[in-house]
Structure formats: C-alpha cells, structure tokens
Amino acid sequence: MSKFSIPKRLRSLIWCLLLGGGVYVLGLLGVLLLGPAWHLIHGDFITFQEWRIPVPSGFFVTGKPEQPMMSRYTLGAGLVNVPLGSIGIRTNPSGKPFKFEGNIEDSSSRMIAAGTIGGFVFHSKRTLSTRLNDAYCFEFYSQHTPSEFSVRCAIEGTPVLFVYSGDERFIPDFYSVLEEANGTVAHPN
Numbered sequence: 001m002s003k004f005s006i007p008k009r010l011r012s013l014i015w016c017l018l019l020g021g022g023v024y025v026l027g028l029l030g031v032l033l034l035g036p037a038w039h040l041i042h043g044d045f046i047t048f049q050e051w052r053i054p055v056p057s058g059f060f061v062t063g064k065p066e067q068p069m070m071s072r073y074t075l076g077a078g079l080v081n082v083p084l085g086s087i088g089i090r091t092n093p094s095g096k097p098f099k100f101e102g103n104i105e106d107s108s109s110r111m112i113a114a115g116t117i118g119g120f121v122f123h124s125k126r127t128l129s130t131r132l133n134d135a136y137c138f139e140f141y142s143q144h145t146p147s148e149f150s151v152r153c154a155i156e157g158t159p160v161l162f163v164y165s166g167d168e169r170f171i172p173d174f175y176s177v178l179e180e181a182n183g184t185v186a187h188p189n
Contacts, residue, residue, distance in 0.1 A: 067090045096159060100156055147167050
C-alpha cells in the first residue's frame with residue numbers, strides 16, 4: 001500500500017471534474033469548427049432564389065432555404081457572452097422590388113422605422129455599389145450594448161433584403177457579402 005492514497009469517492013469526484021472540464025473545453029473549441037466544417041462540406045456560396053451569395057470565411061449557414069441565416073461564433077459562444085454575427089437574407093414582405101430612386105424620403109423612413117424595433121437607434125445611412133445596383137443601407141446600434149449593431153440593406157430594383165445583427169467587428173464581412181452577391185433585377189411589368 002502506498003503512503004498516500006486517495007479515497008475512492010474523491011477519485012471519482014476528480015474524474016468527474018476532469019471529464020466535465022474536458023467537455024466544457026471541447027464545447028468552447030467546437031464552435032470555432034462550425035464555419036470551416038460548413039465550408040468544407042458546402043463550399044463558399046449559397047443559392048437564394050435566383051441569387052448566388054458568398055458565405056464569408058468563418059460563417060456557417062442555417063435556416064430555411066427561403067430565409068437563410070449565416071452565423072459566426074467566436075470562442076466560447078453558447079457558454080459565455082462573446083461577440084457573434086448573423087447575416088439574414090429575405091425578400092420584401094410585399095414581394096415587390098425596393099424602389100428608393102425618386103422616393104428616398106419615404107423608403108428611408110420605412111427602413112429606419114423597421115430597424116429601430118428592439119431597442120436599436122438609427123446611426124447612419126450609406127449607399128453601396130453592388131454587382132447589380134446601388135444598395136441602400138441603414139445602420140443601427142443597440143442602446144444597451146454599444147458594440148452590438150444591426151444593418152438593413154436593400155438593393156434597388158430587387159425584392160431582396162440583407163440584414164446583419166451582431167458585433168461591429170463582423171460588419172465588414174456583411175458588406176463584402178452584399179457587394180459580391182449576384183442575382184437578378186426585377187423588371188416592371
């Protein structure tokens with residue numbers, strides 16, 4: 001018998017703590033593999049209606065085909081409070097193409113009203129050139145979390161709306177998706 005022996009109950013407790021700690025660490029690291037694994041299996045683009053949309057590095061796609069959601073988690077997501085980012089793609093609820101030209105005031109006020117739901121405050125507006133037409137983007141920040149942003153962008157002449165929600169560090173990824181998205185422009189009947 002050794003000089004120092006650990007009681008069986010204490011040994012079981014130590015093994016349980018080590019196993020629980022190992023599972024916790026694997027959970028922390030596992031979220032970092034979601035994006036690369038998704039890209040390995042699905043590639044770098046998704047198809048949304050008649051659109052070919054790039055998926056940024058580190059992001060993965062979930063949701064229904066009619067409303068895909070690209071998400072990016074950082075180390076510790078789901079277990080501790082860390083920065084996240086989500087890019088949603090959907091169509092105008094009316095199904096009609098967005099028309100800002102000649103109606104910028106009314107269209108802007110509707111986008112701002114929709115963006116301020118949920119405690120967000122209008123921050124800025126920008127026009128961005130895309131592969132199709134100009135995109136009109138409206139940025140909002142959270143009243144409660146200064147680094148949390150929401151961005152809503154509509155591309156002129158299309159019914160497609162791009163929405164970002166999350167930490168400000170992933171906003172450049174959102175804008176690169178918007179600039180590279182390739183689809184069709186609706187033609188009036």
